[in-house]
Amino acid sequence: MSSWSHGYNVSAGYTYGFYREMAPDWIDFALALRGLVAPRRSAGAPFRYLELGSGQGFGLCLLAAANPDGDFLGIDFSPEHVAHGASLADELGLTNIRFVEGDFAALGAHWPVEHGAFDYIALHGIYSWVPEAIRRSLIAILAAAGAPGAAVYVSFNAMPGWASSLPFQHMLRLIEREGVARGIGAVETGRALFDQLSAVESGVTKALPELRTRIENTRNQPEAYLVQEYLHENWHPLWCSQVMGELGGAKLSLSGSATLAENFLPQLLPANMQGVLAGHDRPTLREDLTDCLINQTFRRDLYVRGPRRRHPGESAWQEEFRLWRIKWSDLPETIGVTTAFGSASLKATEIAAIFDAIGEGSCSLAELAALPGVGADRHLLTQKLVLLVHGGWLGCSRGEPGGAGMGAVNARVASLAAVGAPYRNLAAANLGSAIAVVDSEILLFDAYCQNPRRFEQEAGAMLSERLARLGRRLAKDGQPLTGDAEAAQVEQQAATFTSRTLPAWRRLGITD
Known part of the structure; x- marks a missing residue:
């Protein structure tokens, strides 16, 4: 293993993922659920965002595209990753992001003045995969780079689940x-x-x-x-109490979870499990004991450098955060939401009014709470909304809609995917984030962007052409389709994309 990698396996480049929990609006919402002031006091305020270990840079580029008010910096030790991120940012025409090659050990010893301080710092897929010495360097970086009130997202493999x-x-x-x-x-x-x-x-x-x-x-x-x-030399699933102790060295306090549903623990646990926690009020003990109850395997924790609580009567956040529909399929009789601590069920009759109010636009939490028969119990309403966001039925953003669409950016992402790039997300201006898409959707979107006039008449044929060019086939129940079955599926997917998906994407600011 090369010495510059500090035992991190560099035999294969990192994946090209996007993680919704790292979006600034998502982090602000999670902190608001805990009654805390977010790094930005208002939507649209300028902010700075640092990702330590930015990997291929795809996710950070999407965040930069969807958040033009932000200034983004990605730091990674792999020249392959940095080269890809910088090239992609240039391809997408982004001017509010840059990538820097850097070693955490050196940066921990001396944080460059020109990098400055940040309102949001994210570490995904780093903390429990590096040696203790590098974790100490990361703490030093967080202490130097985190502005007062900064939010830090840190994910790690957790004990006892691993x-x-x-x-x-x-x-x-x-x-x-x-x-x-x-x-x-x-x-x-x-x-x-x-x-x-x-x-x-x-x-x-x-x-x-x-x-x-x-x-x-x-x-x-x-x-x-x-x-x-x-396959990392240093692979250390950690207890939450360990991470709390280490990040305390950077004046960071555990303030919530980016896994939204976990902000309602232990209230959502069965009564007998809650009883185990009775009388154990020390935060570190309580966190580890909760993780034992649910056999936690992965944590997405939010730390704040100087957390501040909202005033008791301050409810502006309920007016500021808006809900958008992400899934456009018809509501089933029961929506099942899977969490680390079990499954929750929401009956369509309990949430239909919420979806009706959101309709084809968006709706603030305050507006939903004012609906007759919906917001009588605000705590219960918030739980339902959080579960729907957690389950991917709804998206949450901060501020009024109307951000510039991501047409040019996403058209370029789709064109790269159409020639084989492993990109499966598109930026959404009205979410300040991105959504996941499947192969057929991104290929159909490329067809639409390349030739809208032909797309109106021959969407299915354009999808077939792109699948053939990539050597792929549509599948059903895990089996590749052929002949008439594949042709029928192509036409069905093209029709669904045209009639439902594309209009919904326009509402989310994915395309103009």
Whole structure:
């Protein structure tokens, strides 16, 4: 392993993901749920945003596109990542973002004055995958780069949920270190080895029944993710109390969760579980005990450098935050929302008024609370809204709609995807964020942007052309379609995109 990587596996580039929880509006909403003042006192105020470990830079570029009032800086130690991010920003015509190659150890020892201070700092896929010395450097960076009142997003593999996977990860690293196999080959070799251990009813697989499920899940996960997840020299799932103690060195206090539903813990836990927490009011003990109750595997925590509580009567945030519809399918009788602590169900009859009020536009929390029969119990209404946002049915943004559409930016993203780039998100101006899309949607969007007139008549044919160019086929129930079945599916998807998806994207500010 090269010394410049500090044990981080660089044999494969990082994935091209976007994480909605890192959006400034999302972070502000999560803090508002906890009664805290956000780094920006009002929507539209200028802000600075730093991502430490910005990876390929795709996600940060989308945030910069959707938030023109922000100044974005991405720092990563991999020249491959920095080159990709800078090139993509140039391709998209973004002027409010830059990428810098930097080593956390050096930056922790000396934070460049020219970088300045930031209102938002994000660390995704970093903290529990680096050695303790680099974590100390990150703390020094946060202390130097975080403005007073800054919000810090930090995600990490959490204990005790990862405890059952420790033997599997250890063996994968050992297989690679001993030269038996490398990269994805080490994962495949380790998986086969644990298949043998399970077949002979080994002590470790009997003692850790969840291990089998975790290994099975790796069969359906992207190769790049598996290398990045399991094959680092330093892979240390952490207890929340450990992270709280370490980040306290940068004057940071745990202030909420970017996993919105977890801001209602322990209230959403069964009564008997809440009883276990009774009398345990020390924050560190309470967090770890809660994680034991739900067997937490991954945390997306929000820390604030000097958290400030809103005044008791201050409710402006309920007027400022707006809800948008993200899923456009018809409401099922029951919406199931999966969380780390179980599943919650919302009946259509309980939430139909919410969707009716939002309609084809947006609606503020205050407007929803004023609806007859809807907002009588504001706490319950907020819980429902949070679960719907958590489940991807609704999106949340800060401020009035009307931001400039992302037509040119997203058209370029789609054109790159149409020639094979692994991009599956589009920026949404009215969300200050981005949404996930599937292959057929982004290819249809490219067809629409390239030739709107032809698209009106031949959308299905244009989708087929792009699929053929990429050597892909539509699938149903996991099986590739052929012949008439594929042709029918192409036309159906084109019709749905034209009649429902594209108009909805216009409302969200994805296209002009």
